[in-house]
Amino acid sequence: MGNKNKCRIAFLLPDFNSEYTVAISRGALKAAEDLGVSVVFFGVGELGSPLLYTQNRNKLFSLVYPENFDGILYLSSSISNNIGVKPFLNFITKYGNIPSAHIGIKTTNSTCFTIDDRSGMYAVVEHLIKVHNRRKIAFIKGTSGLFEADERLIGYKKALSDNGIKFNEQYIFEGNFIRERGILAVEEFLDNRKISFDGLVGANDLMALYAMKELQKRGFNIPKDISIAGFDDLPSAKSYKPELTTIHQPATELGYMAVQEFSKELITPSSKPNTFDLPTQLVVRKSCGCNIENPTLIKNIFSIPYIPDTTKNEQEEFTTILNGMTRNIIGSFHEDDICQVLDKNLRLFNIENFTIAKYIDDNNVQIFYDLKTHSKKIVSTKHLIINYSKVNKNSYSRFIFPLYHKNQDIGFFISDANQNQLRILEELGDHLSAALKATDLLDHALKYSEQLEKEVALRTKELAERSKELENALEKVKQANKKLEWLSVIDELTGLYNRRGFLTSSKQNIELAKRNDSEIMLIFFDLDGLKQINDNYGHKTGDIAIQAIANILQMSFRKSDIIARFGGDEFTVLSINCSISQYNLIQKRINELINEYNKKPHEFILSVSSGATQYKINEDFTLKKLLDEADKELYKAKSKKNCKH
Template identity: 25%
Template sequence: MQASSSKKTYRIAALTPSTVGSISDSWMNGMAEYAAQHGVDLTVFRMRTDYRYLTPELCGRMFDGLIINCDVYEFAASSADVADLFRRYRALAPHAVSIGVRVGDAPCITSDGRGGIRSLTAHMFDRHACRRPKFFLRKNPRGVIPSTWQDRYLGFADELISRGMDPEKHLIVLPKNDDDMVAAAVAEHDSVYGPADAFLGFDEPMLVLLYRYCRNMKLRIGVDVRLAGFGYSAGAFYDCHMPLTIVEPDWRSVGARSVECILRLCRGEPVDRDVSTPCSLTIRNSCGCSPELASYHDDVPAAHDASAAEHRPDGFDAHEAELKAVLTGESNERDVIISLYHHLLREQDHHALVERLPRLVSLIREYKPDNPALPMLATSMVYALVDRIIVTRRMSRESFSLQVGGFVSQLGQAVSMPDLRLRLEHFLRTFQIPFFMLGLYVEEAVSAETSRMHTDMLEPFFVRPDVTADDASSRTAVDIAQFFRETIARHGTPAARIVMPLSANDVHMGFQIAEINGKLQEPLQTFELTSSVIASAVLTIRLLSLREQVIAELKRSLATLSRYSKKVEAISRTDELTGLYNRRGFLDEVNEYWQETNGGGDNCRLFLIDLDYLKKINDNYGHADGDIAIKGVASILKQACRETDIAARFGGDEFVIFAKKLPEAAVEGFLARLSRIADEVNRQLNKPYRVSFSLGHTLCVSNDGGTLPIDDLLKEADAMLYRMKKARTPNP
């Protein structure tokens, strides 16, 4: 088909849910092929639970048409929320098309699920002689059965009613993952119907639980259980070596029809209100499997063997023990987690990884270390990436997909932003990606505690091939609208691109935009992998950087605290007026010395000094002069004491000196020095009164316990001081 001759290039946006699978890739490839043939510029937005960024206010009204895959409403709380989201999305473009379920006024493109399942049911009755079918449905997180599943059940019911059977007797709605309920249902019925996501949740790719029960029941009671399914992973039914029939919509055609419809709306051409696409029946069984499933054949028996379920690859238990040591603070976080991550990357057994995942998650959640960043770091490096490894294993059916998985897994090993850039360059060159950009929220805007965005500013990180990596990393932050405008409208040539939010552990990191080419056979799965791994790597790098910053800040804070602590300690041991030790400081210093010297040695003496006539000085000249007299005595003691002596003011007019190694013969000389310095201080003060003091002293001797009896020594020195003071002539 030739490209459209229209001069106008229509810009089309498509919204797809975050579930990874061949449905999305087939739909994406169908849209991309049709868009390329008709000169349409296509942007596919991969949606997650946070839709806040996709509004006209933030993104601008830059699209001519909008294609909405209605699975994006999966997490809406009510029909009113669905309507509100539709109105918000509808404001992005003047025209819209709905895929799957009718919402609002947009034309709807659906697969013929009702007719397809009826044909499937008839096939099971006529071809396999089934008479006791069971149809499984599962409620979504909002407690309701998705409308697409209801539609398929109606097809099942139509066929049973036409055969005179009551469909309600053959329906089972799973409220949760109930093993016993599944076992009983399989045991009592000879065929099982159900969507691929009905049993293990909306993000699980395999119906492992049902397969195992089917296989076990067949072995135990001899029931020839036949399976029928629909959905992108229904082919995994083959893993049980059971007869299988699949209803599979042609999603590539759905993609092409959706672009065709929106293009007709943009041109003002008529469009049918409802457009139905057919489903096809595919028979797969142990006698003749499809080529794409053949690679699973050798893996399955060991995976379902009872002894294999207990198998642990060598080294995993040791890694698990190391991770436990990390979580309890006994080991280096980063080295152990990266080591475990590398070990998981080397593991090629999908079933072993599935078995390990809950053990790892349980281990991470069990411990709550003091380091607040560690649980997030461990989860991002183990939990999210193990999930990606499972997807990589699922992609290993083709060597190309395995190669993609290997390249993508290397992105998660980046330890810095420059390292991540180099790994990205290698990946993009290898697969000839024409354009790739990361828009990362500025670091201050990411909150691990609230898991939401605090700003609309993005920092472009990497662009290919328009600017160099260095230029890209140095660009200033822009708002979301400018980011999308510059990226999507960067040149006039139509292209197909994918926009994916970057998030790890529910922390939104920004966006990834990539143009696709024919070399990537599974573009959505590939870029879903890159976005998850890049987000985990960026989060890990930022957390490691944050930890280094926190450690540096902590060291600075500890140094400041130490300085203040020393200052407070000095204040608590120092007399504020004189600068001498106070009573506490004096006793600490003397007792410490006495313990260090095992009794202080010989000839240590304690002097008790009392300022004479302080009360009279205060009464006659005022308290300011009283303080001058006190500081005068302190000055005398500071000048007279040796560096090894300890002088202190005990309070009021009372001072003490602990003189180390002062023999009896040197006492008179020390007293003479005190008297001489006192005369000099009085001349300098030049006051109408004389600063004088009385003193007493005694030899320091340990008591029987080896400690210094300070109180007893003070009493002895005080007695001598009293005698001296009594003999002194009044001064003022």
């Protein structure tokens, strides 16, 4: 895919956090600039890591499209640290036959870049033996099966053997290059195995430093009681007290050489893969027992152009900018606010290219932010990576960082950077991940709120409709209750009060009459011959007779009078302030209406008997007494009528 003079390389590293990977990256970046090679750095994490934040980085393996590059360079020793070399080599077969090169391991099929791990470890162990007379030297080794770890263990064993010290497995602890396991190593040696030692060497600086801290915590004097040494010569080796004696690993030079030699091979392929080894150097400081303030390094066989470090003032300025930037990002819960913070601050770090992409699915991403174009379009992931990997007139380097929150992959961002900005971008990535997660949560909350509002509106509408239905139902119930109430006090055949209705209404009217000191008249009516009508003509005809007398009573009495069908053929009327003379007129009216009715052709002759009683309300008055008196009068009237017949 490259031309005669240029090529593009995908460089896969675990991250840009550790001092070792930063040193490797700085050298590789410098080589790319000097040689005009385009390099895209992917922070893919370690394979098989038990740590969630490292596992999440593995998503970036899927962003490496072999057709975009002329070759792939791996920091293989770090990526394969948890699973071993063979599973790692099997994993990367998915990239096909694209040329590849490895840092930190040796394989016969690819170009490899290593350091002389064995000689380096031999030198530091022999220094403890010969200079400081240490004979019981514990060793915290790296991951078994890794080239670097195995070579350093061999160097440790050979130094013991050459100096007449028998190797003892009890003095070995597998630390897997993990810093915290330096503490576990001390606990294992002292608390579980109960062994004493006068020297301790870590297969890397971080394990040695953490072991030293634990020993100091337990009251050991370093180096008087125990001499300590490491391997790497990281910047942190000089930041502890006492400063750490170690083996200088030329990590920056290793990164530079890897890009330089691999790009040469891609432009002019060789007949077989090459292996490049860089020598190491012993750096003596105070942790072993020496009293050297500023050790000097012998000039390395492989030298690279000078890479300036940031000054203290520059570092403080970058830190101030980053702190303000991340505070504003974390405090932003809207996408536009985050974009404004990035617009304002990225160029303060001399960053000219910066793109954030959020995963939509396995094949597509949404551009969340682009420093140059401010595009928000949806593109295929492959297309985006291809655009950033294109060879143009000017070579360039890009760094791809993952964005994730806990076990959720959010997306990634692509940025240019110089040698001193890698850790800044890593920290920025952490804060961007948190901010993007917060915006997603807020967005989901707002959408959920909107959905709830819609549902509430819909439910409110439904409830309103239901309420209307309920109102209608209640009205029907009300009407039904009224009907039931009406039926409970009204005689269905005549529409007059029934016995219950008469008694209820009469009590109310009697109370009113009592307050007004009024007289009450009660009249009983009896439909004559109803039984004969029913027997001779049927109950339907009997009902007609009952309805006829009911109508006549309604036409004869006042509206204020209470008229009721008391039961069967009996009717009652309660009248307030009705005199005897008035009643006689009413009786006359009733007779006239009956006569008119009988003039018309009917199967029966309509006739009624009546008895009335008038009463002045006093304390002894009861409705029952009034009914009894009226009933007696009715009986008298019927008796007279029967005597006449």
